[in-house]
Amino acid sequence: MHLPMAIECRGISKCYPHFQLRDVDLSFDQGTVMGLVGPNGAGKSTILRIVMGLIGPESGSVKVLGYSMPDEQIAAKRNIGFVAEDMRLYESETIAFHMDFVRSIFDSWDEDYAGLLLRRFDLNRNQKVKGLSHGQRVKATLLLALARRPSLLVFDEPTTGLDPAVRKEVLDEMMNALEDETRSILFSSHNTLDVEQISDYITFVHGGRVLDSRNKEEFIDGWRRLRLTNVNNAPLPTLPNIKGVQQSGRLWTVVVNDYDDEFPAEFTAAGLEVNTVERLTLEEIFLANVNFAKANAQPELAS
Amino acid sequence: MSASIIPQLVRKDFRLMSRTIAMFGLVSLVCIGIVAALYGHVPTWMLLNLGFLLLVSPVGTCGIVILMKTNVFEKEKSTQPFIMSLPVTVKEFTRAKLLINLPLFSAAWLVISAIGFYFAFGLGLFPLSTVPFAAMIFLGGFLAYTIILCVSLMFQSLGITVLCIAIVEMATSGYLSTIAYLDPIAHHVAGPHAVWNSAAIAIAAAQVGVAFFLIVATMIIQNMKRDFI
Numbered sequence: 001m002h003l004p005m006a007i008e009c010r011g012i013s014k015c016y017p018h019f020q021l022r023d024v025d026l027s028f029d030q031g032t033v034m035g036l037v038g039p040n041g042a043g044k045s046t047i048l049r050i051v052m053g054l055i056g057p058e059s060g061s062v063k064v065l066g067y068s069m070p071d072e073q074i075a076a077k078r079n080i081g082f083v084a085e086d087m088r089l090y091e092s093e094t095i096a097f098h099m100d101f102v103r104s105i106f107d108s109w110d111e112d113y114a115g116l117l118l119r120r121f122d123l124n125r126n127q128k129v130k131g132l133s134h135g136q137r138v139k140a141t142l143l144l145a146l147a148r149r150p151s152l153l154v155f156d157e158p159t160t161g162l163d164p165a166v167r168k169e170v171l172d173e174m175m176n177a178l179e180d181e182t183r184s185i186l187f188s189s190h191n192t193l194d195v196e197q198i199s200d201y202i203t204f205v206h207g208g209r210v211l212d213s214r215n216k217e218e219f220i221d222g223w224r225r226l227r228l229t230n231v232n233n234a235p236l237p238t239l240p241n242i243k244g245v246q247q248s249g250r251l252w253t254v255v256v257n258d259y260d261d262e263f264p265a266e267f268t269a270a271g272l273e274v275n276t277v278e279r280l281t282l283e284e285i286f287l288a289n290v291n292f293a294k295a296n297a298q299p300e301l302a303s
Numbered sequence: 304m305s306a307s308i309i310p311q312l313v314r315k316d317f318r319l320m321s322r323t324i325a326m327f328g329l330v331s332l333v334c335i336g337i338v339a340a341l342y343g344h345v346p347t348w349m350l351l352n353l354g355f356l357l358l359v360s361p362v363g364t365c366g367i368v369i370l371m372k373t374n375v376f377e378k379e380k381s382t383q384p385f386i387m388s389l390p391v392t393v394k395e396f397t398r399a400k401l402l403i404n405l406p407l408f409s410a411a412w413l414v415i416s417a418i419g420f421y422f423a424f425g426l427g428l429f430p431l432s433t434v435p436f437a438a439m440i441f442l443g444g445f446l447a448y449t450i451i452l453c454v455s456l457m458f459q460s461l462g463i464t465v466l467c468i469a470i471v472e473m474a475t476s477g478y479l480s481t482i483a484y485l486d487p488i489a490h491h492v493a494g495p496h497a498v499w500n501s502a503a504i505a506i507a508a509a510q511v512g513v514a515f516f517l518i519v520a521t522m523i524i525q526n527m528k529r530d531f532i
Contacts, residue, residue, distance in 0.1 A: 049532065054387050056529030082388035088381040090319060097318070104311045141385070209334055248322045 004066030006030045006152055006184035007051060012060030014046055017199070021208040024060070028201050030151065031181050035199030035216075036188035039290050043208040044188035045084070048156045051186065052082055065152055078106070082143030084140070084156035088220050091130040095123055099147070106148040116148035121169065135166035142170060146177055153177060155187035159194050167194070176196055192282040197222075202282070203211050206293040212257075223280040223288070224259040226267065228252040235269035239263070243292040255280070255288045308391055312399035313377050313527055316373050323372065324407070328363035331411070333417060334361055347428055354373035354422055359444065364413045366408040366448050367468065370455050374400055397456060397525040401518065406451055416441040434497040435507070442510040447475045448456070449514040453521040482506060 005027050012020040021043045028034040036044045049055045050062060053070035062069040067076035089098055096117075103109040118125055121139040132140060138158060145153060153174070159167045175198055177183055189195050195202060196216070203213035212219065223243075230252050235243065241263075244255035252272065256263060264274040278289070334357035341350055377383045386396065423429045423437060454467040482488055487502035 001442070003373045052388060054384065070392075073392060077388065077390040080388070082384075084384050084388075086381055087384040087388070089385060090382055091380070093319065101311065101315050102389075104314070105308050147389075 003030045003182065005063070006032065006065060007034070007186055008063040009047070010061045010138040012047075012050055012057040012062060014050065014055065014057050017021050019043070019046075019208060019235070021050075021057075024039075024208075024210050025203075026203055026210065026213065028184065030184045032067070032200040033178065033185040033187070033198050034060060034201045034203060035187070035195035036203050036205055037190065037192060037195050037286055038188075038205035039190060044205055045156050046208075047205065048084070048154055048186070048188055052080065052154060053077070079151040080154055081148060081150035081152070082154045082156075083141045083145050083158050085138075085158065085160045086156075087141055089129045089137065089140060089144075092128065094126050094128050095132075095143075096125040098129075098144055099125065100139070100248070102144050108149045110147050110149050113149070114143060117143040117147060117173070120173070135162050138162060138170060139166070140171060146173065149180075153183070153185045153187070155185065157188055157190070159191055171197060180277060190286075192286045196282040204262060205292060206288075211289060211293060220280070220282060220285065222258050223285045224256050224263070225278045225284070226254045226256065226264065226281055227275040227278070228267060229273040229275060230271075231273070232271055236272070237266045237270040239266060244288045254285075287288060308389060309395050309397055309399045309402065312386070312391065312396070313402050316399070316403040320369050320403070320407075322366065322373065322480065322530075323368055327361050327368070331358075331365075331415070334358060338422060342422065342426065350422075350428065354419070358415050358419050362408075362411045363444070363448070365411065366404070367451065369407060370404050370452050371461075371464065373403055374452075374455040375459055375461050375464050376459055378532075379461055383459075387532055393528055393531045394522070394526045397522055398404055398532075400456055401452075401522075405449075405518070408448055408452075412441070412448070430493075430495075431497045432494040433492055434493055435486060435499055435503040436483060439488075439503070439506055441478060442507055443475055443482075446479040446510045446514045447471045449517050453517045456521055457524055 007026060007028060009024055009026040012021065019041070024043075024047060026034070026047065036047065038044050046055070049237050050057050051064055051069065053062075053064075053076070056070055064076045065079050067073070069076060087278065089095075099114060103111070103114075117123075121136075121143060122134060123140060123143065127136075129140070135250035142158070143271050155174070158174075159170055162170060171194060174185060174187075178185065178198075185198070186193075189201075201214065202216050202219045204211045204219075219244040225252045228251070230250055236245065236252075236254065239256065241256045241258045242254055243257050244253075254267075264277060321482070338350070340356045341353060345353070377386065391399075391464050419441070420434075420437065424431060424434060429437070450471050451464065451467050455464045458464065485502065485506075487500055488506075491498040491500070491503075
């Protein structure tokens with residue numbers, strides 16, 4: 001059976017006085033996890049809010065589970081569970097109040113699963129929201145999103161501000177949610193460990209633009225750090241993939257993207273000695289990407 | 304599956320507001336009791352002032368508190384992303400907010416108006432000639448509430464709503480004074496019986512019409528919004 005894509009964004013743009021989201025393309029299949037990575041203010045939350053139909057793009061098209069957003073948002077949102085870091089529940093009410101409310105809306109609400117999540121998250125359904133810690137509040141909103149058994153889960157910085165134990169609980173439950181092979185997750189984070197742990201695809205966002213979007217293995221595998229010795233102070237070969245250069249005397253460190261096995265030979269031909277070629281962690285890729293984007297943004301700003 | 308969730312949203316707000324409604328309902332009952340107890344024991348002018356204050360204040364305050372809690376605080380306290388993540392559009396959200404606020408206030412305002420009319424005219428405290436003007440006062444109160452409700456829905460801003468309340472409060476006093484001195488109204492206030500002339504009917508109808516227009520305009524403006532959180 002042909003399933004529509006989980007999310008299909010084409011050329012979406014959104015302008016604010018001090019921020020612009022420009023020509024964003026983002027798509028992934030159902031049954032997969034897409035991690036949106038980027039520094040604060042990169043545009044991750046704006047993309048997620050556009051996906052949820054909470055804000056409208058000025059141009060471009062958005063389809064979620066085959067439904068056009070925001071026009072078909074009611075049908076789409078019946079199949080989406082959304083959790084955002086800045087989302088709050090009604091402070092004066094209990095978790096049970098919220099469970100009753102969400103249950104009254106979704107036929108798909110799974111009471112047994114909700115009970116199981118209450119126990120796993122160590123939450124008391126009769127506890128008022130105002131008495132919950134930040135971690136408990138995140139777990140409560142996660143429970144409300146998961147127990148309705150949606151096809152797509154959209155998480156905006158779900159693990160921000162959580163202690164390691166709670167963060168693991170939340171991530172574990174996100175992984176458990178993927179037992180249903182058609183369920184998809186789109187989540188944003190600036191915590192690269194989380195993204196690396198559960199994503200199938202990674203999209204890197206910076207300054208309102210998508211800088212890179214692809215399969216996680218391909219994404220991580222494409223980056224290398226070359227440690228070089230430059231005795232004669234030779235210029236680097238003119239490769240378009242060089243994303244960062246650090247110099248410490250004769251020792252140079254070069255970070256490259258879209259790595260090719262021919263690259264070391266290029267450096268050797270240019271008169272540099274290649275000492276080691278190392279893989280990068282997502283955290284290191286994140287920093288290299290941010291630094292490269294910042295460095296390239298300077299001429300734009302100056303002009 | 305595509306059924307609207309407006310009833311669930313209204314029920315949710317009603318449950319959230321139940322304690323507020325109960326509290327103000329109790330206060331209103333006590334106030335009605337005080338007015339009844341004072342009847343015949345204090346001068347008419349005193350009963351008029353105290354009665355108006357005791358009957359109108361709890362209902363007016365309750366209406367404002369509920370619209371603040373259901374409209375403004377939804378955004379201020381960031382519960383709106385939770386609600387808007389549910390299968391609901393801005394249009395339905397607005398309808399749900401109107402459906403919780405308008406009927407609650409209208410019902411309470413009607414009851415208070417009826418009680419006020421009973422004390423004023425049923426017990427003969429006032430001449431029947433003042434009935435049209437009294438009706439305009441209560442309709443004016445309803446219009447003032449509608450303006451504040453619509454502003455609170457459109458802006459969902461604490462500052463703008465408070466400013467609107469202050470302006471509406473001042474404007475309502477000025478507006479009612481102006482009406483009271485309008486020739487076709489003033490001329491009959493001291494008369495022997497109620498006169499529903501064209502001016503009185505037009506003013507009353509305009510108050511209802513403007514309130515209706517504001518509600519429709521709010522729906523249209525809300526429906527045009529592209530961004531909602």
